[in-house]
Amino acid sequence: MLDIIMKVFGKAEKKSGKIAKERLQVVLIHDRASVSPEIMEQLKNDIIAVISKYMVINKNDMEISLANDDESVALVANIPVNSLRHKI
Amino acid sequence: MSEIIVITSGKGGVGKTTTTANIGVGLAMRGNRVALIDTDTGLRNLDLLLGLENRIMYDLVDVTSGRVKFNKALVRHKKYDTLYLLPTSQVKDKSAVNPEQLVELCKEMQKDFDFIIIDCPAGIEQGFKTAIAAADCAIVVTMPEISAVRDADKIIGELGRADKENIKLIVNRIRPQMVENGDMLDMEDINEILSIDCIGQVPDDEMVVTATNRGEPVIAMKDSTAGKAYKNIVGRLCGERIPFYKPPKEGFFAKLKKLFGMF
Numbered sequence: 001m002l003d004i005i006m007k008v009f010g011k012a013e014k015k016s017g018k019i020a021k022e023r024l025q026v027v028l029i030h031d032r033a034s035v036s037p038e039i040m041e042q043l044k045n046d047i048i049a050v051i052s053k054y055m056v057i058n059k060n061d062m063e064i065s066l067a068n069d070d071e072s073v074a075l076v077a078n079i080p081v082n083s084l085r086h087k088i
Numbered sequence: 089m090s091e092i093i094v095i096t097s098g099k100g101g102v103g104k105t106t107t108t109a110n111i112g113v114g115l116a117m118r119g120n121r122v123a124l125i126d127t128d129t130g131l132r133n134l135d136l137l138l139g140l141e142n143r144i145m146y147d148l149v150d151v152t153s154g155r156v157k158f159n160k161a162l163v164r165h166k167k168y169d170t171l172y173l174l175p176t177s178q179v180k181d182k183s184a185v186n187p188e189q190l191v192e193l194c195k196e197m198q199k200d201f202d203f204i205i206i207d208c209p210a211g212i213e214q215g216f217k218t219a220i221a222a223a224d225c226a227i228v229v230t231m232p233e234i235s236a237v238r239d240a241d242k243i244i245g246e247l248g249r250a251d252k253e254n255i256k257l258i259v260n261r262i263r264p265q266m267v268e269n270g271d272m273l274d275m276e277d278i279n280e281i282l283s284i285d286c287i288g289q290v291p292d293d294e295m296v297v298t299a300t301n302r303g304e305p306v307i308a309m310k311d312s313t314a315g316k317a318y319k320n321i322v323g324r325l326c327g328e329r330i331p332f333y334k335p336p337k338e339g340f341f342a343k344l345k346k347l348f349g350m351f
């Protein structure tokens with residue numbers, strides 16, 4: 001009986017159409033952010049080139065990746081700096 | 089100069105070929121000169137949907153390989169005499185035609201037609217790349233179903249990378265009753281998820297099957313809901329402003345009605 005009352009007032013379990021929409025919204029964030037290894041490599045080289053104008057960095061130990069959590073995507077870079085360049 | 093439209097989807101079996109046939113017939117009914125090119129090499133279907141399977145002499149590969157001129161391979165429709173089909177090869181595979189050849193062919197055909205419509209194979213491999221190469225406009229067909237929408241998103245990404253900016257969406261096989269019950273994605277949901285202009289929603293309709301059985305696209309049938317939807321799509325493609333039908337989603341009242349089984 002309680003179940004029926006809940007249904008009438010729309011508090012019952014979520015409709016499958018809504019579930020589909022929410023699942024899609026999340027999975028597409030991940031799909032759209034997935035980048036091919038080639039592009040990742042190019043991105044890494046470009047970042048090295050830019051940062052090297054200002055700093056001496058340790059290219060071998062640097063890490064670049066895309067981090068996904070449930071709702072968003074972040075570009076995470078860990079770039080060890082050896083020294084700063086003064087005046088270019 | 090004709091407009092070149094590719095009908096594509098990502099996921100297979102969502103209704104690309106059905107859409108191609110119906111839009112082709114619809115445009116021809118309005119007096120346009122239309123050429124349909126089937127690029128689903130190895131899996132020839134469009135001829136069946138149009139009832140032209142017994143009239144094929146040459147195919148797309150005969151044309152792109154230079155064996156015959158395109159006008160020799162074109163099959164004219166019996167009933168709509170401004171509609172032509174360039175059938176695909178049933179024996180070759182997807183690599184038999186490359187993008188440059190299709191671009192070249194469309195360029196040659198453009199002066200003879202108002203519309204060239206290309207039916208694309210499923211997937212994102214070589215056949216897809218060939219099919220989209222010549223197009224100014226892409227119509228992405230999807231279904232109100234989670235995997236079909238995901239694949240449509242993938243295709244939209246690929247089209248963007250290929251610099252195709254004019255992309256439109258058709259949501260096929262909507263079941264209004266399920267949408268009304270909140271158990272199916274509707275056009276608005278999918279539109280919001282994919283952020284692509286929608287030019288039509290086509291209901292799931294048994295008459296699509298009977299029409300296919302007869303080789304006469306459903307757009308020609310008077311009492312078909314899918315046929316009506318395709319007519320609207322053709323109208324919108326021709327620049328008419330036709331409002332969209334919005335199936336109501338289940339609200340409090342509908343639930344109450346159902347519960348008491350009254351009105």
Ligand SMILES: Nc1ncnc2c1ncn2[C@@H]1O[C@H](COP(=O)(O)OP(=O)(O)OP(=O)(O)O)[C@@H](O)[C@H]1O
Pocket residue numbers: 097099100101102103104105106107128133208209210260261290291292293294296297300314
């Ligand atoms: N609106 C509809 N209502 C009912 N049945 C439909 C509808 N649209 C398509 N179909 C059916 O779905 C099936 C697949 O359609 P179709 O061949 O057009 O898809 P496709 O995307 O071209 O497939 P493929 O990827 O294999 O080329 C067919 O049997 C067709 O009759």
Ligand SMILES: [Mg+2]
Pocket residue numbers: 104105106128133208
């Ligand atoms: Mg097909």
